[in-house]
Amino acid sequence: MEPMSSSSVARTLSPVLSVLPTRALVDERFRVVVANLPPWFPVTLHSLHQSEDKDYWEAYAHYVSNDRGAVTVSDDASVGGTYTGKEAMGLLWSMRPVPGSRKDQRLRKVDVCTPIVVTISVYRGHVAEGFQEQTPMASVVTERWYMAPGVQRIDIRERGVKGTLFLPPGLGPFPGMLDLWGGGGGLAEYRSSLLASHGFVSMALEYLSTEQQEVDFNYFEKAFSIVQEHPQVMKDRVGMFGLSFGTSVSLTIAASSKLVSPRCCVCISGTHVYPLNKPLLEIYANMNKEADKKRLDDQNCIIWRDTILPIPSDPEEKIDVRRLKCPLLLVNGDDDQNLATVESAEDIAKMMREAGNEHLLTTLTYPNAGHLIEPPYTPHFRASNFIVHGTREKVVMLWGGQTKPHADAQEDSWGKILAFLRQHLYPSPVTVLKAKM
Template identity: 35%
Template sequence: MASSQIRLKIFPGVRCLFDKLVQVKVEGLAPHKLVELRSRLVDDKEVIFKASALYQADKKGLVDVSSAPSLGGSYTGVEPMGLWWSMAPETPHRKLVKKNVVTPTVVEIAAHNVVTGEMIASETNQREYMMEGMRRIPVREGRVRGVLFIPPGEGPFPGIVDLYTFGGGLSEQRASLLANKGFVVLALAYYGYQDLPKNPKRLDLEYFEEAVNYLQHHPKVGGPEVGIISISHSGALALSMSSFLTCIKATVCINGCNANTVFPLHYKDIVIPPLPLLMENIQMTQSGVIDITDVTPDPTVGKNRASLIPIERADCNFLFAVSEDDRNWSSALFAKQAAEMLKSHGRESFQVVSYPEAGHLLEVPHMPFCPSSFHAALGRAVVFGGQPKAHSGAQLDLWERVQEFFKRHLNDKST
């Protein structure tokens, strides 16, 4: 195998936005020769992620990952982006962290001789978060803390609040990528960030109202109505904002709960207590990671109803996305209950999308699958569920649905 003749190429180029699909080809191999492809990245916390796959060259000595099946390794079958989404951390229970979205996530793709292990060709894929001309503006307005992403162009653009926290802090990945689609997106922190409380005793909806007001009145935002995208714990916050704030037009709730959890939620003279967790329902998996699927009780039963978010008050459009193998909590049940509540009050402006074999953390396309990670509320690693290939497909589908949902409801003044 003459490595000097072998080339690994990435099309359409080595630089692209993180959510874009690329094509990997290896040329110059011996006909029908086996080759191992490996991917590797190091995230902002120095955690190494890796994947590998075995391919067989065709009669011309070519491997085209977009059409050839992987014969083994981290995944099998035809998976054009398998080398990305199947990457697993060397340090257990870690998810990919990208704190600085100004710089790309660099993924090394290499072809290796399956007999000797020798690297015979390589290339890097630089996966960007911000398109050229995008503005990233840190926000410190009154109490509001976060980062605003403004796409290039005159505008005005629809405004979206992105509620993504993973144990506090701020994640900018989804917000920046969504802004590339023609939205002004405010990645909003609400605890554990800058001077915000690290361990809050309560959450005040007035803080989120202040953030929405800031976004509404930004000169690049065409308003006055805005959208919200949320996941996990922030789902209840998104539903609460939709219920109490009249300017919310479109809300995406990904694997959220229809009741308040963790912190008491205050709005003016209203207090919504958190659901009491059933800690006795924690189970230990064979791998030593805890399973908390049944820790969050049914919020429609008995005294738990005090924690329900009154979404019957909401006058907006909802997209509920749920994973059927969500092991963080029963997100499919919660979405069903929310839909039934809306229906019972004559509201039909909602959609529920369900993904079999997907796990809790539905993120942007091609994000490495995260089956377990540290849970801030419990202080230890928990299992999140899902099967890697199905989960990856769900992320691709949901990303397109989210864009279409916001474009339809935030641009159409008649809905």
């Protein structure tokens, strides 16, 4: 009798695919294993997600089973696909729109009360296209959550402030956070809900939305006070978390407010060049006056980083970070094409050094990472559609970054951000128990 070929053996076996945990927070790693394969057998692992906009996103990687007929994604190297090498979470962070999709999309979760559903499948051979036309050997559906069980979501419409408050499970009291996104405006809840899943009361603040005609410095002070005054919040342990323009807001409040005092600040991909000394619409109007400094790349994506260069030497044109009295964590990517964040961080350090408060500053700069440094395993977007506030102009904004280094930056920075917050917001060393899914 002739020996069976590997393809014949594959047809007689039933590969076993496991993804554990199948239900987890978005910043948790999973373990993907394929067993019961022939030895040295080529397979493709594929991930598929349908976004809330009904667009499909996918990633895939090529593997060869070991001598025991198994593939373990965290231990074995991908030899091709949307990522290569040993990458435990590559099936998530290397996701991209399937061929034929709308261009320049960005994947963001809107309804945090529902999970990100991802189907992991294993296919025979090394496949690079046409996944929907083929039948996988095995599939597993996984759920990725921003909001852990027991986290409460509360709409805030108070004192003219709009936002969403997230409360961790339990009675508290807990440290608090005011969470600020950037110049795209509107309300993004996913980071705040994830912070609550890690033990922080967090309010995602809405500003620069189409419904709000104007907000100013006082709006952010009131928002901070709403978090601070909540009965489940430690009143003297409230911080601020800003990305992009949210950094300018956080630094201005921390340096200038006479009403509120953040215990610490985390600022991602931002600058001190935009002090909040005027209503936001006026600030944006002044920003748009620097349009002659904007550039286009060879794909007609807008490069905005030069608009704040050179960094002003006059302290009156910048947020006076010399007056900061709370710990500050700056997180930047050195390939940020939207803002000159590395140059800003260097000037912030210089100003604080001259004032004798540089000991409060921690700076993380990641090589080949871009502007949109998000929670771990979020797909990387080098460029995406963007509506310029004020002019309502629709453009494709170049954010920068290379996929693998950017993914590494997101995972590393998130762990350090949580450690920073625990160090400065909890009253004593504490073990924060992550809610089980």
